[in-house]
Amino acid sequence: MGQPGAPEANPEAGAAIVRSTAPITLAGGGTVSETALSEALALAxxxxxxxxxxxxxxxxxxxxxxxxxxxxSLSAAAAARLEGRLHRVAEQETTDFDKALRAIDAPLVIAVGMTGGRFDHELAAMNVLVRRAAHPCLLLGGEDVTFLAPPRLALPLAAGVRVSLFPMREITGRSQGLRWPIDGLTLAPDGRIGTSNEATGPVRLEVAKPGLLVILPRAELALAVAALLDAAPWR
Incomplete structure (x- = not known):
């Protein structure tokens, strides 16, 4: 049951709850460390x-x-402290991450507390990245940053940096700057995947449809954020 006094919202109706011309940090109910939150807030x-x-x-x-x-999931004590800031989305068909992401109108969301706990929650979060492709979002985890590849992406990586590509659907694309290029390949969750690839220098990716997750070392957070802000999102 939702907290009493929280106004009901319907993000699907097209009215965002939060609007911003700059990136926003979104905290989930998983483990949120002070370090991760501070890193996210420095950029968003x-x-x-x-x-x-x-x-x-x-x-x-x-x-x-x-x-x-x-x-x-919000405790009664927290709800009392957050009175006037609560926006209840009552439907039970989607996760709270999904509800929040689609209620935010911003060029990018950096999400913390969405990974590192239950594996089913992590899978659900990755599903949301693809399902809400028009809402650019980066998951900040303990070891990695994960985001959906936009139509075109330029990553000014140094040689030797790990670049993992995981398809959430059957997908094709083109690449430059990868040790193992993806040109001419069909990637699929039940077939060929692209994990543990490696940059040979600056990387460029092109994909025809949303569905390819890019996973980089956490140290590349700022670079990934800048690249996503420079890229045209899915529409």
Whole structure:
């Protein structure tokens, strides 16, 4: 049951709950470390939480400007502190990450607390990246950053940096700067994948449709954010 007093919202109706011309940090209900949150906020200073993520950021001394979700995970104590910032999305067909992401109108969302816990939650988060392709988002994890490849992407990586590509659907594309190019290949979740590839220098990717996840070392967070902000998103 949602927290009492939280207004109901319907992101599918087209009215965003949070709008920004700059990237936004979105905190989920998983493990959110002070380091990860600080790294995200340095690049995306406005903070929003997805349901139980409100508890996570309050515990770290941060106050989100909005909490979005069905409010079945947020504690009563946190709800009381966040009165006036709660936006309840009552439907039960999607995750709180999905609800929050589609309610944010921003050039990029950096999501923390979405990985590193239950594996089914991680899979669900990756599903959302593809399902909401028009809402660019990067997952910041303990070891990696993960995001959906836009139609064209330029990554000014150094030689030797790990570049993993994982298809969430059957997909083709072209690449430059990879040790093992993807040109002429068909990638699929039940077939050939592209994990543990490697940059030979700056990397360029082109894909015809949304469905290819790019996974880079966490140290490349700032580079990945800049590249995604420079890229045209899916429409």
């Amino acid at each position: 200073p406005r903070l929003v939480a997805a349901d139980g993520g409100g508890d996570s950021v309050l515990e770290l001394g941060r106050m989100p400007e909005a909490v979005i979700g069905d409010m079945d």
